[in-house]
Amino acid sequence: MTPATATATLVTTTIPTPPGPFTVIAREDESGELTVLASGWAPDAQALLKLVRAERVPAPPEALAPGAIAERDELGAITQAVRDYVAGDLRAIDAVTVEQEGGAFTARAWERLREIPAGEPQTYSQLAASSGNPGAIRAAGSACGRNTAALFVPCHRVVRTGGALGGFLYGLDVKRWLLAHEAGAGAA
Numbered sequence: 149m150t151p152a153t154a155t156a157t158l159v160t161t162t163i164p165t166p167p168g169p170f171t172v173i174a175r176e177d178e179s180g181e182l183t184v185l186a187s188g189w190a191p192d193a194q195a196l197l198k199l200v201r202a203e204r205v206p207a208p209p210e211a212l213a214p215g216a217i218a219e220r221d222e223l224g225a226i227t228q229a230v231r232d233y234v235a236g237d238l239r240a241i242d243a244v245t246v247e248q249e250g251g252a253f254t255a256r257a258w259e260r261l262r263e264i265p266a267g268e269p270q271t272y273s274q275l276a277a278s279s280g281n282p283g284a285i286r287a288a289g290s291a292c293g294r295n296t297a298a299l300f301v302p303c304h305r306v307v308r309t310g311g312a313l314g315g316f317l318y319g320l321d322v323k324r325w326l327l328a329h330e331a332g333a334g335a336a
Contacts (some may be wrong), residue, residue, distance in 0.1 A: 151333070157175070157176050157183075157218060158174070158175060158176075158216070158218065159173075159174050159175075159176050159182070159217065159218045159219075159220050159223060160172060160173050160174070160192075160193035160217045160218070160219055160220065160223075161219070161220050161221065161222055161223045161226075161227060161228075161233065162191070162192060162193075163222075163227055163230045165189070165230065165234050165308075166234065166325060166329075167189060167318075167321065167322040167325040167326070168189045168318075168322065169189065169191050169192075170187065170188070170189055170230055170262075170299065171187065171188065171189075171190045171191065171192055171193055171195065171199060172184055172186070172187040172198055172223060172225055172226055172227075172230075173185050173186040173187070173196050173197070173217060174226060175247070177220065180229040181245075181256050182223055182225070182226055182245070182312065183215065183226065183246065183247045184244055184245065184246040184247070184297050184300055185199075185200050185244045185246075185247055185297075186199040186200050186296045186297065187296075187297050187298050187299060187300060188268040188298040188299075188317060188318050189298070189318035189319075190312075190318075193217045193219070196296075199296040200296070203211070203233055213278060220247070225243075225244070226244055228240070229236060229243065229244050229300075229301065230299070233299070234329075236333040237266050238266035238267070238330055238333055239266070240290050241300050241302070242262065243297055244300045246297040246300050246301055248294075248295070248296050248301070250291070250294060253279060253281060253287055253291070254287070254290070254291045254294060255282060256279040256280055257276075257279040257287070257288055257291035257292075258276055258291060258295060258301050260275060260278045260279050261275070261291075261292070261295070261301050261303055261305065261306070262300075262301055262302070264302060264305040266302070266305070266330040266333070267330045267331050267333070269305050269307045269327060270305065270306055271305055271306065271307060271308065271309045271316065272285050272288045272289050272292075272307075272308065272309070273309060275287050275288040275291070275292075275306050288306070289306075289314070289315075291303075292306050292314075292315075293315065293317070298317065298318060301327075302326075303316070304316055304322075304323045304326045305327070305330075306310075307327075313327075
C-alpha cells in the first residue's frame with residue numbers, strides 16, 4: 149500500500165457503459181498520477197464511499213464527506229481504459245493502477261484476478277489454488293466480495309464450479325453482461 153500524502157486529493161467521474169453508469173473514485177497525487185481506490189456500477193461517488201477506508205484517503209478525514217470529492221468530466225487514462233474496454237479492447241483495463249488493503253491471501257487473490265484472461269472465467273477453487281491455498285475456496289470468494297476496484301480487478305471473471313455465476317456486488321445482470329462482452333470481444 150502506498151500511503152496517502154497530505155497533498156493528494158480525491159477525484160471522481162461517472163462513465164456511461166452498457167450495463168449502467170460506472171463510477172470511479174481515485175486519489176490524485178501532487179504529480180497528477182491517479183490511483184483507483186473504488187470503482188463500480190454505481191450512480192455516483194456517494195454510492196461507493198462505503199468501500200473506501202478512511203486511512204486510504206488524504207488527511208483530513210473530512211475528505212470523505214459528501215461534496216469533498218472533486219467531480220470531473222473524466223479521469224484521463226482511467227476513463228479512456230473504460231471506454232476502450234467497452235469498445236472491445238479487453239486489455240485496456242490492465243494498466244490502471246489500483247490500491248486496496250487486505251491480508252496476504254486476499255492481496256494475492258486480487259493480483260491473480262488481474263491475471264485471469266478475459267473470456268476465460270475461472271472458478272473460486274481455481275482462484276484459491278492460484279493464490280497459494282487450494283483449500284481456501286471461501287477466502288477466494290471473500291476476496292472477490294471485498295474487491296473495491298471492480299472491472300480493474302476483474303472479480304466478475306470468477307464463477308462457481310459448474311459455471312453458475314455466484315455473486316457480484318453490482319448484480320448478476322452486470323456480471324452476465326461483462327462475461328458475455330468478454331466472450332464476444334475475445335472471439336472477434
